[in-house]
Amino acid sequence: MIFTSKLIEDAVEAFCKLPGIGKKTALRMVLHLLKEQPEVTSMFTERIQRMRDDIRFCKECNNIADTDICSICENPSRSKELICVVENFRDLITIENTGQFSGVYHILGGLLSPLEGIGPDQLYISQLVERVKQHQPKEIIMALSPTIEGDTTVYYIGKQLKGTNVLISGIARGIAFGGELEYTDEITLGKAIAKRLPVDVLQH
């Protein structure tokens, strides 16, 4: 696609780098911004830039946060006795939106995958083990996608936590094997959290 303006071309290219955006869609966005008042673009770029500049990761749970400790860990009405272990921020948000969970979270930042070369050192597993040993929660819920990588991660973390008194549970099956946690409907996911079972029961 030929453009008659380098400024437009650069802006279209910038949008195209975002996931799922092709040239036609990118051009529509650029022309939309051009049609609106200049303040609309300033507010857009400022918000994106401020988000990238100021975002931090919670020192407790690795959640995306505006301050050193995220709003969930900081909230006194959330139970520190119950830690829900998730793969990433999107899964945390999905669970949070079921309204079924009142504990705190721990974000691993991925799942163990020997095939893709993702080992324990690339994930926030040692921090989880450290956290369990230090704060001694009653239970950790493994809310990982029911895939081979998810199950491997649950198994590995279980081994690392041997010797502690924490109960390790997994969210109840009801999600198809190989399914993506993010796209599960809220009712199913809410029930799956409410009906969680010990890992032994789940995997045998």
Place this chain on the structure above:
Amino acid sequence: MIFTSKLIEDAVEAFCKLPGIGKKTALRMVLHLLKEQPEVTSMFTERIQRMRDDIRFCKECNNIADTDICSICENPSRSKELICVVENFRDLITIENTGQFSGVYHILGGLLSPLEGIGPDQLYISQLVERVKQHQPKEIIMALSPTIEGDTTVYYIGKQLKGTNVLISGIARGIAFGGELEYTDEITLGKAIAKRLPVDVLQH
């Protein structure tokens, strides 16, 4: 949807204001930028902001331009004898990409629509008439969408240009009535430009 970070929430909202972007898609974009190096976001916001700040409109043809005169009007190999009249920048780009047109353009900025309250004063019609009178091109091609608004605009411009010697042609039919010019395939559109006919022949 609840987010645990105001920074994320603001950035998601900013993306949601763009056409066709919902909350899930916006969140995917925000998380994509968070995953990449900070420079990726800086380059993104800088390009968008620079585009909005520095863009101008060509004094000749009303095209989007980086300078006072757009790259097409400035190009000495483009024939000034032939002016292609289009509704907007997207239609110009679509025609430009057929590679069938070597003249210059004139962007109207819309079509006459009494129902939507769009009259001649809101469009760049008087500038076109002025341009024709001043530069006396041989022909103007009306490359407007074949809708009632398009035909009305062609008719109105034709009346304004009475008394000048310019030939007014329209791109050959081959595009369905009510169709959107932007989504026409390049071969059909290229042929339609090559086989253009005088307005009288087209409309009777």
